[in-house]
Amino acid sequence: MNAIEVSHLRRVYRATIGVLRRSIKEVVAVEDISFEVGAGELFGLLGPNGAGKTTMVKMLATLLIPTSGAASVMGHDVVEDADAIRRCIGFIFGGERGLYWRLSGIDNLRYFGSLYHVDPDVAKQRIPYLLELVGLKDRGRERVEGYSRGMKQRLHVARTLLHDPEVLFLDEPTIGLDPVGAREFRQVIRNLQSEHKTILLTTHYMFEADALCQHVAVINHGRIIALDTPAGLKGHVRDLSVIELEVFGVPPAVVDRVRAQSYVESVAVENRDQKQTLLVQSPRGSEAVPDLMAALNGTRVGRVVVREPTLEDAYVRLVGGEV
Amino acid sequence: MRTLVMNVRLFWQGTLLSYIALFHWLRPVTYLASKIVMPLSQVLFFTFLGTFATGPSNAHFYVIGNAVQIAAVSGIYGVTMSIGGDRWNGTLPYLFGTPANRLVMFVGRAFIHVIDGMLGVVIGFMWGVLLLGLDLSRTNFPALGLTILITTFSTSGLGLLMGCLSLITVNVMFINNAVYFALLIFSGANVPIATLPVWMRAISEALPLTRGIASARAIIAGASLAEVAPLLAGEFLIGAVYVVLGYTLFRWFEVQAKRRGTLETV
Amino acid sequence: MSLRLIRESWRAMWAVAEMTLRQQVMDAFILFTVLVQPLIIAILALWMLRDKGSEFAIFIVVGSGMTGLWSSLLFISGNTINLERWFGTLETLVGVPTPLAVIVFGKNLANVFQSLTSMIVSYLLAALLFGYTLRIEQPVLFGVSLLLTVVSFISFGLIIAPIFVMNPSVQQWQNAMEFPVYILCGFLFPIALLPGWTTPLSVLLPPYWAARALHGTSSGGAKVEEILLSWAMMIVFSAIYFFIASQLFKKMVVKARADATLDME
Numbered sequence: 123m124n125a126i127e128v129s130h131l132r133r134v135y136r137a138t139i140g141v142l143r144r145s146i147k148e149v150v151a152v153e154d155i156s157f158e159v160g161a162g163e164l165f166g167l168l169g170p171n172g173a174g175k176t177t178m179v180k181m182l183a184t185l186l187i188p189t190s191g192a193a194s195v196m197g198h199d200v201v202e203d204a205d206a207i208r209r210c211i212g213f214i215f216g217g218e219r220g221l222y223w224r225l226s227g228i229d230n231l232r233y234f235g236s237l238y239h240v241d242p243d244v245a246k247q248r249i250p251y252l253l254e255l256v257g258l259k260d261r262g263r264e265r266v267e268g269y270s271r272g273m274k275q276r277l278h279v280a281r282t283l284l285h286d287p288e289v290l291f292l293d294e295p296t297i298g299l300d301p302v303g304a305r306e307f308r309q310v311i312r313n314l315q316s317e318h319k320t321i322l323l324t325t326h327y328m329f330e331a332d333a334l335c336q337h338v339a340v341i342n343h344g345r346i347i348a349l350d351t352p353a354g355l356k357g358h359v360r361d362l363s364v365i366e367l368e369v370f371g372v373p374p375a376v377v378d379r380v381r382a383q384s385y386v387e388s389v390a391v392e393n394r395d396q397k398q399t400l401l402v403q404s405p406r407g408s409e410a411v412p413d414l415m416a417a418l419n420g421t422r423v424g425r426v427v428v429r430e431p432t433l434e435d436a437y438v439r440l441v442g443g444e445v
Numbered sequence: 446m447r448t449l450v451m452n453v454r455l456f457w458q459g460t461l462l463s464y465i466a467l468f469h470w471l472r473p474v475t476y477l478a479s480k481i482v483m484p485l486s487q488v489l490f491f492t493f494l495g496t497f498a499t500g501p502s503n504a505h506f507y508v509i510g511n512a513v514q515i516a517a518v519s520g521i522y523g524v525t526m527s528i529g530g531d532r533w534n535g536t537l538p539y540l541f542g543t544p545a546n547r548l549v550m551f552v553g554r555a556f557i558h559v560i561d562g563m564l565g566v567v568i569g570f571m572w573g574v575l576l577l578g579l580d581l582s583r584t585n586f587p588a589l590g591l592t593i594l595i596t597t598f599s600t601s602g603l604g605l606l607m608g609c610l611s612l613i614t615v616n617v618m619f620i621n622n623a624v625y626f627a628l629l630i631f632s633g634a635n636v637p638i639a640t641l642p643v644w645m646r647a648i649s650e651a652l653p654l655t656r657g658i659a660s661a662r663a664i665i666a667g668a669s670l671a672e673v674a675p676l677l678a679g680e681f682l683i684g685a686v687y688v689v690l691g692y693t694l695f696r697w698f699e700v701q702a703k704r705r706g707t708l709e710t711v
Numbered sequence: 712m713s714l715r716l717i718r719e720s721w722r723a724m725w726a727v728a729e730m731t732l733r734q735q736v737m738d739a740f741i742l743f744t745v746l747v748q749p750l751i752i753a754i755l756a757l758w759m760l761r762d763k764g765s766e767f768a769i770f771i772v773v774g775s776g777m778t779g780l781w782s783s784l785l786f787i788s789g790n791t792i793n794l795e796r797w798f799g800t801l802e803t804l805v806g807v808p809t810p811l812a813v814i815v816f817g818k819n820l821a822n823v824f825q826s827l828t829s830m831i832v833s834y835l836l837a838a839l840l841f842g843y844t845l846r847i848e849q850p851v852l853f854g855v856s857l858l859l860t861v862v863s864f865i866s867f868g869l870i871i872a873p874i875f876v877m878n879p880s881v882q883q884w885q886n887a888m889e890f891p892v893y894i895l896c897g898f899l900f901p902i903a904l905l906p907g908w909t910t911p912l913s914v915l916l917p918p919y920w921a922a923r924a925l926h927g928t929s930s931g932g933a934k935v936e937e938i939l940l941s942w943a944m945m946i947v948f949s950a951i952y953f954f955i956a957s958q959l960f961k962k963m964v965v966k967a968r969a970d971a972t973l974d975m976e
Contacts, residue, residue: 135971180802183806184805184806184968185802185973186968186969186971186973187965187968187969208806208808213806215802215974219798219799219800220798220800220802221799221800222734222798222800223798224733224734224737224738225730225734229730229733232726233726233727233730234803234807236723236727236809237723237726237727237804237808237809237814238808238809239719239722239723239808239809242722281803474880474883475883478883478884478886479886479887482884482887483886483887486889486890486891489890490893490894493900493905494756494759494900495759496904497760497899497900497901497904498760498762498763499762616739616740618739618743619740619742619743619747622748623743623751626747626748627751629751629755630751630754630755630758635755635759636755636758636759640758
């Protein structure tokens with residue numbers, strides 16, 4: 123039995139705009155998504171912000187009802203059988219909210235533990251263990267309002283593991299963690315997976331999906347545009363080299379001109395402070411550089427690097443150019 | 446001349462915006478609930494309680510007292526939130542960054558609530574007449590109108606002071622509510638001032654509303670404007686004192702906030 | 712519903728009540744509604760009713776405690792789901808195996824307990840500050856009435872919360888609903904003072920029956936049949952409200968999941 127089965131799931135949000143004259147706006151967050159996750163698998167949903175990942179996960183966690191389509195977790199339907207699902211899943215949507223800031227970390231865990239029907243004696247042992255696992259061993263007695271963002275995120279993780287669920291939904295779990303914390307957290311995820319838990323992870327960090335997941339579904343605009351192992355996804359770009367050009371303020375018209383070149387597969391623009399990096403994918407590799415410089419006529423170009431494509435580049439190519 | 450026109454415009458803009466922003470005035474149901482039903486229920490509750498306590502012949506004592514006390518709603522909740530609301534909305538920094546005339550800004554916030562408060566008191570009186578047999582046959586109406594105006598002004602003055610306090614503390618609703626309910630005791634709305642112990646009477650005299658209620662009771666019993674003039678003058682003075690105190694605090698706050706960079710602290 | 716599920720929900724409910732109490736003990740707004748406001752009303756009423764004699768002191772202590780119970784129900788219990796949404800915890804609460812109705816029951820339990828402390832404090836106030844001697848005429852019956860009052864108030868609170876969530880326009884009337892209940896339910900004066908046509912309204916409100924039972928057993932003068940009638944009405948109302956609440960909660964959660972209103976956007 124598959125741990126998670128999703129079949130043509132669709133979710134439309136309706137919002138009313140305006141105070142005096144109301145109009146209804148419909149936003150399709152999830153268009154038509156289908157996939158399966160086997161038991162014990164670590165599955166990744168990869169996509170930019172607004173792609174529909176969080177909506178997808180909330181539907182599976184029984185917090186949203188799909189507009190159409192069907193989904194099941196551990197054989198239970200997400201709409202009809204929500205209660206059965208809630209017993210065997212844990213979920214993190216993370217962030218600053220979702221915790222009682224007037225209570226201590228330990229009290230938050232005790233509270234949620236009782237709501238998850240964790241036996242009090244069991245909870246008494248698990249809570250210190252979990253706090254140590256997430257690196258909050260000495261801060262458990264402090265009130266959550268004093269926690270940093272990263273600490274709150276880690277407390278969320280501890281909360282999720284309290285009742286030892288079989289299926290975990292982790293929505294962008296390493297956001298807000300510093301690099302060291304994030305790396306430690308990824309190790310925690312790997313450990314969980316070795317305990318044969320099924321994990322569905324969403325992220326917009328390509329390297330994270332690459333490092334952790336056995337299968338990755340790339341999502342954009344509410345649809346799956348690719349579903350494969352990380353190696354398989356890299357295969358999409360095996361024939362391409364990536365040319366990174368450091369530019370300073372390139373106008374969109376010039377970017378389009380580069381994109382229109384026959385030997386250019388895709389162009390992505392990465393913005394960082396004053397500098398921009400153009401990521402050009404082309405089968406011609408370093409041979410394309412002179413022509414690219416000509417196409418960029420007039421724009422100041424700094425460093426130029428030619429390299430092998432990564433999962434990130436495959437992702438960019440699939441998602442279409444905006445990072 | 447141009448400064449005058451600018452100030453007037455500032456005054457009206459601030460006034461209208463603050464009212465709409467904070468009270469969803471455009472929704473008739475909310476208005477109905479808070480401006481018409483709430484005053485009615487308060488007047489009814491205390492009048493019934495009062496007549497239970499001291500007999501049905503004293504109904505007018507409680508009706509008048511509570512009807513005038515309703516001014517406190519606009520004065521305290523309305524004005525306090527009007528100023529404190531800036532902080533919550535994060536717009537205070539922008540206000541302080543303008544060259545606008547502070548006094549005009551400050552007073553402008555209270556103006557619409559004075560009007561609103563008067564309306565509330567009138568509605569309270571109306572209910573008193575309709576449902577509780579309040580007898581206005583001997584009333585000097587202009588004098589009563591003046592009393593209502595001055596009383597709402599003075600409670601708004603208190604509201605301005607409390608609004609400034611709210612910029613500094615966090616638990617503003619606690620203070621608001623406590624003062625509102627304390628006024629029920631100290632203002633003489635439900636308890637004759639003369640029966641209070643001396644130290645409580647002193648507090649009553651220092652608060653707005655006390656003289657206004659006494660004046661209203663006298664007028665409805667048939668007193669002339671001249672007879673209540675000292676009370677009204679006192680009420681007005683108290684209001685002015687609170688306005689000045691509040692304004693001073695407001696300016697102090699601005700200086701402090703700019704000096705310490707704490708304009709947006711909660 | 713299995714036995715294990717009931718036992719676990721029972722345990723969860725008490726855990727919720729405990730955690731709610733611990734959180735709310737430090738909240739100024741809650742302290743005001745639950746403690747300060749009823750005390751001010753008690754002081755005011757004690758002063759106003761001075762001339763009626765000290766037998767009225769217990770009447771006021773009980774009555775002002777009831778105003779505290781109702782206000783805390785209206786403002787705190789009524790808002791509890793909206794507050795969880797604001798905290799960002801509503802999603803988690805819906806996603807746990809414990810039903811949301813059980814969680815809100817626990818919260819209401821905490822609120823009611825907190826409110827009852829105001830009754831104790833005004834008792835002390837009346838006894839120590841005002842120097843009245845206060846006697847509860849029929850302590851055992853009073854105790855049972857108090858227990859039933861707790862249950863009926865919790866059940867009433869269980870339907871207010873989802874109604875406020877599903878119909879925000881009803882919540883606009885929140886402030887306006889405070890005093891009318893004090894009046895119609897005879898907390899601080901008998902409803903005999905009110906015009907006759909209001910009596911059917913009073914009878915439909917559970918707090919009215921609670922007030923009758925509590926006043927009757929503390930101030931005395933109530934016949935046993937009257938008290939039993941009040942108890943019976945409280946039990947009937949509680950049962951009805953528990954049933955309605957369970958339906959309302961189901962509807963509310965499904966609607967929230969469909970409309971995506973479990974979290975603030």
